[in-house]
Amino acid sequence: MKDIKPKLISLFKKGYCTPQIARIAKKIKEPSTTIHYNIKKLEEEAIKTYKAVFDYNQIGEGHCTFLLVNLKEEKYGQPEEIAEEIAKSERIESVDIVTGEYELLIKLRSEDIDDYYAWIKEAIKKYNFAKTISLTSLKQLKTEFVEI
Amino acid sequence: MKDIKPKLISLFKKGYCTPQIARIAKKIKEPSTTIHYNIKKLEEEAIKTYKAVFDYNQIGEGHCTFLLVNLKEEKYGQPEEIAEEIAKSERIESVDIVTGEYELLIKLRSEDIDDYYAWIKEAIKKYNFAKTISLTSLKQLKTEFVEI
DNA sequence: ATAAATACTTGAATATTATACGAATAATGA
C-alpha cells in the first residue's frame, strides 16, 4: 500500500488534468485538429488550469463555511496582503474582497466543525481579524459550477 | 470562422477534461499503471468531474457576486427545491443552504453590474425572494481552489 | 494463527489520443 490517493487529491485540486480533445471533437462534430488549435488559443487567453472537482464529503472535507471578515483598522485600507496570505492554504476554496459590511469573504473546507473551530481560532490570532461571521453550509447543491 | 471557443467554454465549465497520468507518474515517481489504477478507484469514490478554471475577466464573466437570500415564509421550511432550480443556470458557481440570518448563499458570475441587475430583478420575481443582500466582489484572489 | 478472499502493484502489449506540420481557405487591415 503506497497511499497514493492523498497525493492525487492534492495534485487534482489545482491541476494535472487536460482537455479531452477527441471527445470534444466528436461532441461538436469538428475535426480534432481544429479543436486542438482552438483550445491552445483559449489556454493562452483565458484558461488558468484544468482540475478535478470532488465529492468533498468523500475526501474528509465535507464541512464547508463562508466566513465574513472585518479587518482591524490598520489593515482596513490594504486588505490584499492578508487576502493573498489566506489564499495560499489548500483548504481555502475562494477569497474575495467584497462590498458591504465586511471586507473579506472566504470560502473554506474542513473535516468537521471541530476542525473548523481550530482553524478559525488560529486565523483570528494570526491575521488579527476585528470581527468575523461564519455562515456554515448545511447543504451544498452546487460548487465550482458543478452540481453535487 | 466557426466560433468554437464559446462551445469549449461551456463544455469546460462542467467537464470534458481528464487526468494527465503520465505527468503525475513522473511527478510522484510511480509507474503510470499504478497511478492509473489509483485514479480509477478515486473516480469511483470521490471525483465528480474534471474541468477547466478560467480567468473569468477574459470570458466576459468578471463580475462576481455573493447573494444572501431570505425566502418567503411558505418556502422557508423547504429551501432545497428553489436551491436546485437556481443551481441549474450556467452562471451560478455555487448554491448553499446556510446557517444564520439568511437561508441561501449563491455565488454567481455576470458580465458587468448591468447584467447582474437584470439577473437579480428576474430572480427576485421568479423565486419570490423575501429579502436579498448582494456582496459584490471587488477583487478575487482565489476561486475554485485556484489563485488567480 | 492460518487460509481464503480481496485489494493493490507493475511490466509488456495494444489501443487511443494528442501534437506537429503543411497546405488551403477565410478574415482583417491598409
Next chain:
DNA sequence: TCATTATTCGTATAATATTCAAGTATTTAT
C-alpha cells in the same frame, strides 16, 4: 485590391492511456 494574419483540417507521428496477466500485499473469516 492586395498583403498580412488567423483559422481550418488532413496526414503522419509521437505521446499517452488502457488492457491484460501475474505477482505481492492486505484484509477477513474461521
